[in-house]
Amino acid sequence: MVTVSMTVNGRQVSKEVEDRRLLVDFLREDLGLTGTHVGCDTSQCGACVVHLDGKAVKSCTMLAAQADGASVKTIEGLADGAELHPLQAAFKEHHGLQCGFCTPGMIMSGADIIARHGSDLDEATVRLELEGNICRCTGYHNIVKAILAAAGEMGGGMKQAAE
Numbered sequence: 175m176v177t178v179s180m181t182v183n184g185r186q187v188s189k190e191v192e193d194r195r196l197l198v199d200f201l202r203e204d205l206g207l208t209g210t211h212v213g214c215d216t217s218q219c220g221a222c223v224v225h226l227d228g229k230a231v232k233s234c235t236m237l238a239a240q241a242d243g244a245s246v247k248t249i250e251g252l253a254d255g256a257e258l259h260p261l262q263a264a265f266k267e268h269h270g271l272q273c274g275f276c277t278p279g280m281i282m283s284g285a286d287i288i289a290r291h292g293s294d295l296d297e298a299t300v301r302l303e304l305e306g307n308i309c310r311c312t313g314y315h316n317i318v319k320a321i322l323a324a325a326g327e328m329g330g331g332m333k334q335a336a337e
């Protein structure tokens with residue numbers, strides 16, 4: 175067992191976990207943040223993407239202990255109170271979800287993509303950068319549209335929003 179401490183969505187947490195506890199299981203089962211999904215066991219689907227110190231990571235590919243001391247943001251921490259994050263609003267506006275299972279990961283990856291590219295983002299780049307996120311409904315068109323819309327709205331200002 176190991177004690178891990180980190181900031182999750184602005185809240186300091188500290189818990190004793192098994193050494194082998196995955197970050198995604200720590201978030202979902204120990205903290206109850208079930209917005210982060212598990213969609214595969216091969217690190218391919220991206221449903222588990224969260225931000226670790228401002229960068230998108232697949233939380234199924236790292237141990238909770240590896241996130242010790244880090245700042246983690248999950249989909250639950252993206253909105254500003256009752257006000258949706260612009261990327262969440264864009265997914266709603268542009269119908270960027272069908273079953274919704276991949277959506278948290280898509281949005282967290284999208285925020286990271288926009289943070290890195292700002293308003294220079296184009297469709298080909300979004301599609302390339304989203305290769306680590308799978309939508310089994312195959313509805314990529316509106317997902318890409320929503321990310322581009324949010325990028326256009328927020329531009330370089332997203333750099334901080336993703337952190």
Ligand code: FES
Pocket residue numbers: 211212213214215216217218219220221222223232233234235
């Ligand atoms: S659950 Fe992490 S990539 Fe699929």
Ligand code: FES
Pocket residue numbers: 270271272273274275276277308309310311312313
């Ligand atoms: S909306 Fe169904 S898996 Fe993405």
